[in-house]
Amino acid sequence: GGLITLDRGFKNTGSCESAITFLDGEKGILRYRGYAIEELAENASFLEVAYLLIFGELPNETQLEKFYKDIKEESHVDEEMKKILDGFPKSAHPMGVVSSLTNALIAFNPSSVNVESEEEMYKAIIKILAKFPVLCAWALRKRTGQPLDYGDSSLSYVDNVLKMMFKKANEDFEIDPVVSSALNKLLILHADHEQNCSASTVRIVGSSHAGLFASISAGISALWGPLHGGANQAVIDMLEGIKEDGGDTKKYMAKAKDKNDPFRLMGFGHRVYKNFDPRAKIIKKSADDVLSSLGIEDPVLDIAKGLEKEALEDQYFVDRKLYPNVDFYSGIIYRALGIPTDMFTVMFALGRLPGWISQWREMRLQKEPIGRPRQVYTGETHRAFVDITKR
Ligand code: CMC
Numbered sequence: 001g002g003l004i005t006l007d008r009g010f011k012n013t014g015s016c017e018s019a020i021t022f023l024d025g026e027k028g029i030l031r032y033r034g035y036a037i038e039e040l041a042e043n044a045s046f047l048e049v050a051y052l053l054i055f056g057e058l059p060n061e062t063q064l065e066k067f068y069k070d071i072k073e074e075s076h077v078d079e080e081m082k083k084i085l086d087g088f089p090k091s092a093h094p095m096g097v098v099s100s101l102t103n104a105l106i107a108f109n110p111s112s113v114n115v116e117s118e119e120e121m122y123k124a125i126i127k128i129l130a131k132f133p134v135l136c137a138w139a140l141r142k143r144t145g146q147p148l149d150y151g152d153s154s155l156s157y158v159d160n161v162l163k164m165m166f167k168k169a170n171e172d173f174e175i176d177p178v179v180s181s182a183l184n185k186l187l188i189l190h191a192d193h194e195q196n197c198s199a200s201t202v203r204i205v206g207s208s209h210a211g212l213f214a215s216i217s218a219g220i221s222a223l224w225g226p227l228h229g230g231a232n233q234a235v236i237d238m239l240e241g242i243k244e245d246g247g248d249t250k251k252y253m254a255k256a257k258d259k260n261d262p263f264r265l266m267g268f269g270h271r272v273y274k275n276f277d278p279r280a281k282i283i284k285k286s287a288d289d290v291l292s293s294l295g296i297e298d299p300v301l302d303i304a305k306g307l308e309k310e311a312l313e314d315q316y317f318v319d320r321k322l323y324p325n326v327d328f329y330s331g332i333i334y335r336a337l338g339i340p341t342d343m344f345t346v347m348f349a350l351g352r353l354p355g356w357i358s359q360w361r362e363m364r365l366q367k368e369p370i371g372r373p374r375q376v377y378t379g380e381t382h383r384a385f386v387d388i389t390k391r
Pocket of ligand 1: 228230256263
């Protein structure tokens, strides 16, 4: 072989050509298929954005209607899957539950695996868009001890998610427009982010021609980590910790800067954004709007704002171009919507699903070769075998 270039963490290596998401980290620009994230978050429904990401164009009314009709027809999850859910302890982290259930779906939908034609791909895509929110709702209801609930096909995709998650047994359920629009916006802001850790995972798993669901399940595992999507849970855990410790943000700023202390300011910093994260800007404003509309005062919001202010003026953070990222304020909104902390990353996964699907579909349609990075070997050169009695 030729010379191998070493690029730890793929900081400067492009893994593919992609026409899905444009990101300019210096200017803080994020666009899906050419449309600014700000405009989509303000005007579009999450399902329209899903269609846009996956198929490349905003749908017209007929296309959107058909897309949603196809999804509704596939929203049934096999009853046997409930036994798998029952097998998990109540304390199980919902990300593990959701990733396992996504993989388990393959057993009940084997035709979704060997998909070659666009039509077969479409069927698999519809199935996962339909069934994944059900699995997320199951994970939440298991966590909160509520019996499982069925969807309602008269509701929009996002409102149906809310109903499946929050409808209490023997009680009517009304959609709060503030909650519905906040969730719609959050899901759109999370819908894709080009070649991040989980999208790259989905692509690399899918590049072996493992099926879509197996690839998505792997993506969920990648998202779980606190350096990636798990940061949204870690932020609230951190803010709560600071609050309980007396609210001394300066102390935690010092810890974050101390190279001998493993503590990092969660929800800060980004591999690509070096000026600001456009998603964080929108989410910060949304957090203020949602809390005031719902009449909620959350002391951790003040701690978050205090930390942000200090960090933006601090030389350490300025030098390293560390700004609040998408995860810094999103948890405060999820909390206001009544979502338990360890479900936050599941909400991220629900939003990211169309992105993973579009990355997988593009990879397959472009007939990408199997993903297989090289290495620079640093181990022993050659040693003679030593019998176990002589070691
Ligand atoms: N707090 C304190 N110092 C930090 C932080 C932070 N949150 N983030 C980066 N740094 C420092 C880091 O120690 C390094 O310092 P030095 O140059 O002195 O060694 C410098 O900034 C560059 O950081 P890096 O870790 O080399 O950058 P990276 O591109 O490898 O990592 C990151 C990016 C997002 C993993 C990292 O900033 C981080 O760990 N942030 C906290 C976790 C987080 O919020 N993750 C969510 C990311 S956005 C959404 C998502 O992906 O889900």
